[in-house]
Amino acid sequence: MRLIDFHCHPDLYNNNFKILNNGNKIVFMTNLPVLFERYYPKYKDSTNTFLALGYHPELIEEYPNYFDIFKRNLYKTRFVGEIGLDNSESNKKSFEKQLKIFREIMDECNKNDGKIISIHSRKAESVIFEELINNNNNIYILHWYTGALKRLLDGMMISKNIYISVNLDMTTTKKGNDLIQSVPIDRIVLETDAPFTKESKKRYDYKILEDTIAQIARIKKSTLEDVTIQIQANSKKILE
Template identity: 30%
Template structure:
């Protein structure tokens, strides 16, 4: 299974979550909210090869942490992954949008200068502005829109720009899920939890939320859950490369074998 957006360091007991993720054979992208959090968070997985750590500067914190952009630029060589970054135009953060845009553009420029990265991007109430910034930095890498909630025209534009989307259970159970999924090629979709902020209760990692998300995708796609899981695993392999494709295939084979028992 794939969790492309999880705040591992913000669980009460992240070391326990690492063990749960390893036991469940989940490929997980551990996103951070500030550059200062990255070094310690990157140490959490230990030898667990299925967990990768992304370098982030959350837009909701940009007005408080904008001075960490320099640190972001110094750390970017240590990872292929960036997140959580982006823009937030919600009522409580709209007054900081000008500063957010400046920070986001500086982060995208750093990604471009580093040769491109995989980016997990926040775009709440600012999807149009996020797409404008991405268009201005075509060399920044591969954008993956996390929990996309923008208008359908922006979803269509994002698809045309080559963006991917990570979707979680609450999003897939929303009233607009069917319409949104009809705009996105299934080859560009990956699953996420956004835990511990969503999809979870208590301190444990929400394995069931990923299983249920795959089941919801299968319902929307009108296919078997195993076929939906195979699609997600194949998407991950295609996005990241051959090495992760082998991990995905081994995970799928294990589930197929279990399904036959």
């Protein structure tokens, strides 16, 4: 196994998204269930691109009635994302709607054990962790986590199924460095969040993942080889 990008948005490159054919794999987030339906015929048999069924919290105000479409597609994939909650200032007015849909999604995922779920948790991690700790049947990957570090570490102590995905931009901030330094290496996987990070706006290639691992090794004061082996092992464990 090479490296896996557990969170990216290929469709937002407007069909200019190219992946080098070097054995790496991606988890392709969708922001609405209708987009999953659009891309599913193309990717349903792919061994390198895993299509995730999503319902982005920032879109729930504009698209409030898509849960039934989400539900009818859930059996088609192990991967769910991007889902979650966003309680930032611009999304506060839709938070109760978001929470209702998030809980419905979690209920449905727990009827179908073994889902790998990428979660958006901006300014809403306290509610997110209540749900994750009470629903321990799936793998939960907190995407670009910026919440309270103690709450994350406490959640990881309670549930072995909680991970974070780290992108290159996170390695350049103090908060990101503190997070990476504190989280056990066996709970870290990679993401690009392409095209929303500095490097991925310009390009998408395998080197972004390699550069991210190099920065994690620097922060962890570990060797590149050891960090690479561990992150590959984490990815393999999640996919089992």
